[in-house]
Amino acid sequence: MRIITGRYKGRRFDIPRTFKARPTTDFAKENIFNVINGYTDWEETTALDLFAGTGSISLELLSRGCPQVVSVEKDRDHARFxxxxxxxxxxENHVLIKGDVFRFLKSCHQQFDLVFADPPYALPELPTLPDLIFQYGLLKEDGLLVFEHGKHDDFSTHPHFLEHRSYGSVNFTLFK
Incomplete structure (x- = not known):
């Protein structure tokens, strides 16, 4: 796993082989961050990384200058990594929440400029996540939700839908 750009550009971290996480590929990560660049001023962006997995997205957000990144990860080994x-x-700009994303959503009282959610594609509750993020008010006004999902999920009729991007088997839907 490597950091693509920013102050930590090129840094690599070896993911343990025992991990169950499916990190976002460098190709997909680089492309979606190029898209997010058009919507975001990194130095003024507080970000939330849901289902943080390996921390790849959180590291990229910090490298690009986000003053605060909150990561939520339930798996103990992943959180330790x-x-x-x-x-x-x-x-010192990172907060790690070791816990269940759905419990966090219910109890979080902070709003973010950017929410990045990368749940397991087979998660039964996956289709409900965008609605929950808006229902619990996690996005600031004009905030951006970047939602990674499999190719069979379609959110184009969602009232907050902004755009959809596909990079190989990795799909992202952006909501505003």
Whole structure:
């Protein structure tokens, strides 16, 4: 796993082989971040990374200058790995929540400029996540939700739909 650009550009982190996480490919990550660039001023963006997995997205957000990134990850080993990565880059702009995303959504009282959600594609509740994020008011006005999902999910009729991007088997839907 590598950081694509920003202050930590080129840094690599070896993901343990025992991990169940499916990290976003470098190709898809680079392309979706190019799209997000058009909507975001990184230095003024507070970000939330749901289903943080390996921490790849959180690291990229911090590298690009986000002053605060909150990562939510339930798996204990994955959370430990994310903590180790954050220690290696020496950031103090990161908060790791070790817990269930759905419980976090219900109890979170902070709003974010950017929410990045990369749930397991087979998660039964996957189709409900965009609605929950808007229902619980996690996005600031004009905030952006970037939602990674499989090719069989279609959110084009959602009232907050902005655009859809596909990079191989990786699909992103953006909501505003």
């Amino acid at each position: 994310i903590s180790q990565c954050m220690e290696k880059i020496g950031t």
